[in-house]
Amino acid sequence: MFQQVPLVEIDGMKLVQTRAILNYIAAKYNLYGKDLKERAMIDMYVEGIRELMDLLIKHPFLPSAEKDSNTKLIQTKAIDRCFPVYEQALAQSGGGYLVGGQLTKADVQVFEVVLMVEEKLPSILSSFPQLQAFRSRMRNVPAIQKFLQPGSQRKAQPDDNYVKNVMEVLRF
Template structure:
């Protein structure tokens, strides 16, 4: 295997987007293989590339990495984005897993039947404003980062989450000024500013074509 980092997933955000973000902040160049049909997925299965028969798949450092959390933790640990000791790491994990809980609700939204979308949006907004954003608002009060005195993977994932939330709820951060200020600081990091520009490897919000692609590859019927 070459030294290149290769990401295998759909041509869309999903669980791979946080990995793209973290690699970008770490300054790691990567290539992508986009699954376009079920045959490509079945070939990965037949080749034994997917430990649990799931994507995302990240090939780096001579390994085929699966499971999103494991991948993110490996990248964070390798590139000094995972705290200075075990106590910081467990706090980073706690914040990051909270972020992912809310992200996963949003990732599933495009696959919800149209009749249920309004109810699901209300649920996401309610959980975001009552359960998750208050935690991050408190954690960032008087601090530049969620944990300790340096940037971590949890900060990167929280920034990604704030952007996702604002796509659905443009004013959602109005009552969370500390989180909003954090978001603006993160925007000014050179790697992030570049990734936010048109033409980067950042993926757009999921649309009907993305949903169709995922359903075809996994042989799903909505």
């Protein structure tokens, strides 16, 4: 529609726009809350983690002189702003998931960002016990466990070749 990726072909549609894609899949597979209030909580948790995700996604494409300061920003944002929110939500949730006692797209997106931050900063969860337990629980969700296996559809960390390719294709 806008000559951009990502594009997902599903149910006879060509879906574009990341949030529209995620919302459709979440609603279709019952990962988007039981009512409007749960949906609002899910949206807040997802938008809250997005700022951190944006810093992580752009990292491989930054000039090397800017990488250290971006890593510091990721660390500060994770420790001071984002992770305490999810730590507290998990402590209060009882069921081990962020909203409504069942798996939602908020859990999936927070888990994804936790893995991405840990790839850069391995001890980032050291003062977040709830998030550590959450990370282990999420790893054991059967579909996620399968997705994390080597050889799955999960993309590897971008290497220099990948970065060069993307920059050429998207004419950065």
